[in-house]
Amino acid sequence: MTQTYFDLPEKINEQLLTRAKKLSPALLCDGMQKLGIAKNGAMDASLMPIDEQKIMVGTACTVDTEDGDNFPIHVAIYQGKPDYVMIVAGKNSMERAYLGDLLAGAADAVGLSGIVVDGCVRDKLGLKELAIPVYSKGIMQRSPVKKGPGKINVPVFCAGVSVNPGDLVVGDADGVTVVPRNVVEKVIELAEEKLFYELQRATLINDYKQARENGTELPELAPSWVIDMLDKQSYSTES
Template structure:
């Protein structure tokens, strides 16, 4: 049985560049209507400042066993992030300093695990983007294979090989390739709105310090929303 399927096509550079101007909060808001794509809040970067924007390579591991994760790392390359399911297992770490260093060396953009890792100090020093639920010193076994590049669930989100994955300080979001244009359109619109609001807030603050109390700072949608409850 071939447990290592071919890598999915990389997401285009133009999409990646657009994604770099966004963040997980904007994407999550754009995904709100579909109620999918936002991973469990416990999956966070192991160190502050870690970010990843890449094409998903999925790893279907056996509980407590990281054998297939080793294989996936050596099959990885630039532009890809490994997304690994750990089957709800909480007793073992799935990677540490050596595997993270190897993933960095082969060019992978990061690793996201619905589970635990170890060697926190070394991982923080390396700076390679690792997202996980926490740490434990107990290592895994390496006895049973899994599968690479098959549909998995990670952090409560269904992930397909080739999906767009964005991770930052707030967590991880996943966008299906067929939804990218729609999601990005909504996220970019929200970004423009937020930038405008920040400018309005800053201007109001400057005027307020000068003693100018005219004008309003509340957004127009607030009055409309509150008005609906008063009807």
């Protein structure tokens, strides 16, 4: 398809993408929570990776479709470019697969960083063999239909989250988080702060375990915020 049928959103800054690759969807959710963003960008719990070992980070491009119609997905993939994550707002359709390993293989060939499908896919074993991460709500062997036109690179609602073309999309074994483009840098900063805190906590937990095993003095295991909250609350042992 040499003709261009739509424009892709501007890619997120490469430095921000590099920083995001060191963070998990959970940490980014925590960052959004600190900003008071509703639902924290977390897609539905039922949306899970085909292969839990793969990590997905990229700029959102979107497809709006329904009832297992994958014609607009074909169009979007053949016009795709590296570093974009395709968000398929499939309206939670579970009756047909929106794509299989051939179409995902084409997405892999053009360099897409991932595919998120609010609906089903098929060819699970074939999808696992591809380098591209794929997320879906289930596996269904029934084939897609081709009707169109659908919509490409418009604001969509996918797996419980509003997604605009150009947003940051990050996925791992836990699921997918979408960060609105206008707060990406701030959310990454807050997520990095949380990562630093978690690394400190992990070190302390390990130190406690070692002290217990060695019979030496135990460090304080409870975080300071737990102690602060306990000072303001009380527990009764009465039934």
